[in-house]
Amino acid sequence: MARPSWAGRNYLLLTGATVISNLGSSGSLIATAFAVLASGGSATDVGLVAAARTIPLVLFLLIGGAVADRFPRHRVMVAANALNCVSQGLFAALVLAGEPRLWQMALLAALGGTGQAFFAPASEGMVLASVSGEQAGQAFAVFRMGMNGANIGGAALGGALVAAVGPGWVLAIDSASFALAAALRAFLDVSGVPARAAGGNMLHDLRDGWREVVSRPWLCAVVAQFAIVNGLTSAAESVYGPLVAEQHLGGAGPWGLALAAFGAGTVGGALLMTRCKPRRLLLTGTLCIFPLALPSAALAVPLPAAGLTAIMFGSGITVEIFSVTWMMALHQEIPEEKFSRVSSYDWFGSLAMTPLATALAGPAQDLIGRTTALWGCAALITLLTAAVLCVPDIRHLTRRTPATSTPPLPHTTSPAPLTPPGDTSSPGETSSSHPHNN
Template structure:
């Protein structure tokens, strides 16, 4: 597979992973919008939209740890292909229901839960593949370019999905998402895994989970950041998913300016990835942790609230900061965690990132009623600052240093390093849902 314009370090596996991620991102970003409008189109209320969203999140939380253990026992590329296939089938069934009749709430919730289950197995298996598909010398740049492609496809997919929902209806957008998962599964099935050694039989899923837990708790820099982002992601989700639209309705004139602010955040993530293609900080976690402080700015801006013209650059800066942290965090994990335990550790990271988010969004309204929206937003901003300052007190966070890459063994032209049973890094649970 030759592309004359590609960098020398971007081999076949890297290109396949990036292409699969872009295709899936284009489809999935639009499907998030389509799902909400499918529920509303079937006569559902805002509460019903929330229930279907929760139906996807709950299995994601429940099965993440199991997904991590499975991904360390089986070839990871097969786990990812199977997860993509499950997502393709569930989204395809969802599309058929919407296009051919009036789907019931329980049917949509079940299909959303299947999608969340697929994501729970896909996410831990995917972590680290991009970094492993290039030599250590180029890992930071490779991951940054990958993130830039992923974020760009998510931005484009959201814009295209919104337009298609308005023009064709949600059913066709869900069908496109199913097709995108099918294409992504095919691309990932072509990953070159000839040089991957067979995995030794494990001692059971529970043993593997305990082993992964020991890896996490034995590293203060790891468990402290996971704990930090379990709360940071939660308050950001409350601020942006609940308080942000309310502030926009009352002070900015509706959804339009808020949509521009969110688009600015997305553009910032692309900008941050571009920065990291050039930047190679020596103290990788210190650089990433310092970039968490700006995540408090949107909550503070909404608490004031600042004019929309000010909010937009604030959101752009936040997007840049999130992306710088994301790249440095993945570089630290890739450098410090043994490859055979990576998915288990990743599953704990993911669990910390998403577990508290549903609770935070559910409590956002009652907290606002109790203390008022400005106080709640200032509380969100303050919590981010305090947690980040606390993490910087951890010695290993300040001192973890990027090590020079080990000499790479001779390899074929398009298999730079032995890897490909891993895959893309999923980002985020959308936006800041998974900044860590």
């Protein structure tokens, strides 16, 4: 089958690298938890290692965005992939050697989070910049479909490999996937990207990025919305969901099926967006966030496993529609030379409240009860989304014609099909920070 005319060399390299590293890293999330447990760690220790990755990710995001706007973005991505390759390789070596210590695992997880903090802002918009404006929506949807499919397949394969050969080898595979992804990204052709004028110091760049954010009410509104929405959904799915499943749905099996249905829904949403080109990008995307309140409501009832699975599938579809329309709006409205630093504020806002929300989920349940807490999550998501619709730009921002879009990166359109091996989210190597379901 011949590839589409818009799928040029840069697009294929970026998509292939993303599929490869996401396959490896989705499995490594499972492997990391089981590596901690196999070393004698407790559930608290598993949480500490996870937090060790998240904290530097949040702390260094803004710096990562400024760096990505000062240096060639593909080089920042390659360097971040190289750091993740080394950190995961050392993690694998420790586990395979036996008896890794908790502080060693936490330190290596922190290095991985640091790499992701620099990778995420640099990677935002790269795929959309590799295709023409008219075809950007379809191209980005196909990219998201491959990325989400890799996340699902990587998690399933990673779980099976952890059971079959142990977590150390799965971590080693993740290290190799980062190395291959870095190699693919190193071959990106950026000869057509205009040179950036020398800027001021890092603090100047951060202030400049902040001015870009606050000058756009629609951007401030959505980032503020998702700072809370991501925290609420994380609390519902990470804390309350497993408890409801254990007591009412039959245990981990039905809950795992519901989470898998959400992932399958994101693939379906991406497939839908290969055909749809909504004119009002932000209005369409924001309306698609209302269904994100339904999983919390379903857990509050609680619905039977079949009903919960159906709701998770549907919310996965609508969340993916938002992800595509959001990135299209950012790519259309944000100047290319400031894209990464603006993206870093987007990521920072979207992640900042999640650790606090998950930490407060238990005390909230003790204070008001789990059912009330879940209904509160659903109500807040609904109210926040309705409030965002009150911002005029959310309702009125429209897709512009290709002639007014950012010029694409150069790409090759030779007739011979090129199918490289299959990469904000790796955990987080995704191309949109809304919402974070990682």
